[in-house]
Amino acid sequence: EAEVAQSPRYKITEKSQAVAFWCDPISGHATLYWYRQILGQGPELLVQFQDESVVDDSQLPKDRFSAERLKGVDSTLKIQPAELGDSAMYLCASSLGAGGGTDTQYFGPGTRLTVL
Amino acid sequence: TQLLEQSPQFLSIQEGENLTVYCNSSSVFSSLQWYRQEPGEGPVLLVTVVTGGEVKKLKRLTFQFGDARKDSSLHITAAQPGDTGLYLCAGGESWGKFQFGAGTQVVVTP
Numbered sequence: 001e002a003e004v005a006q007s008p009r010y011k012i013t014e015k016s017q018a019v020a021f022w023c024d025p026i027s028g029h030a031t032l033y034w035y036r037q038i039l040g041q042g043p044e045l046l047v048q049f050q051d052e053s054v055v056d057d058s059q060l061p062k063d064r065f066s067a068e069r070l071k072g073v074d075s076t077l078k079i080q081p082a083e084l085g086d087s088a089m090y091l092c093a094s095s096l097g098a099g100g101g102t103d104t105q106y107f108g109p110g111t112r113l114t115v116l
Numbered sequence: 117t118q119l120l121e122q123s124p125q126f127l128s129i130q131e132g133e134n135l136t137v138y139c140n141s142s143s144v145f146s147s148l149q150w151y152r153q154e155p156g157e158g159p160v161l162l163v164t165v166v167t168g169g170e171v172k173k174l175k176r177l178t179f180q181f182g183d184a185r186k187d188s189s190l191h192i193t194a195a196q197p198g199d200t201g202l203y204l205c206a207g208g209e210s211w212g213k214f215q216f217g218a219g220t221q222v223v224v225t226p
Contacts, residue, residue, distance in 0.1 A: 031212045033214075040202065040219065040221060042204055043204075043216050045213075050212070055212070091159070095212060097212055101145065101147055102166050103208060103212050104161060105149065105206070106161060107159045110158045
């Protein structure tokens with residue numbers, strides 16, 4: 001069964017350092033999402049890609065966060081510099097991208113970030 | 117932005133009991149997904165419902181989408197410890213966007 005891959009699974013860093021997360025969506029999925037999830041809460045969208053284009057990055061803190069999906073396949077999310085408040089689970093999801101609101105998202109295992 | 121409210125926030129029950137989790141909104145969604153998430157893992161899809169009034173069953177889990185496509189419920193019969201987790205609902209909007217609820221933490225004790 002096809003899955004969304006993410007790495008690393010865990011990352012511990014010190015504040016002011018740079019961190020990067022990688023995501024490989026399910027093959028053929030045009031839409032890719034990055035979410036941030038605080039423990040015990042629902043995921044919050046950071047950025048949504050349709051192929052290589054950004055569809056929505058309105059909630060992405062652009063002074064320190066960046067995301068790219070250069071070839072419309074895998075994607076990287078970067079934080080520089082990391083702050084204590086960035087400690088969270090970072091989730092990647094993908095969907096076929098058929099639109100119309102009836103798509104289904106599939107999530108990767110996530111990256112647990114701890115900023116010290 | 118359409119908001120999804122989940123209730124209750126937390127539910128603790130004994131093995132063998134039944135439970136129901138609710139997901140409500142004042143707005144209409146094109147679809148509704150339910151996920152279960154275990155600590156340290158990503159959400160795992162349980163079901164997608166797209167038709168108003170639709171009922172889907174997955175073993176001991178029954179999912180219902182409201183007639184007006186504004187609300188949904190998840191009912192678990194004879195809960196087991198393996199049902200423990202954070203249950204999330206997500207409403208599908210246009211352009212592939214999804215609105216998540218805050219989740220319901222379910223704990224089933226033996």
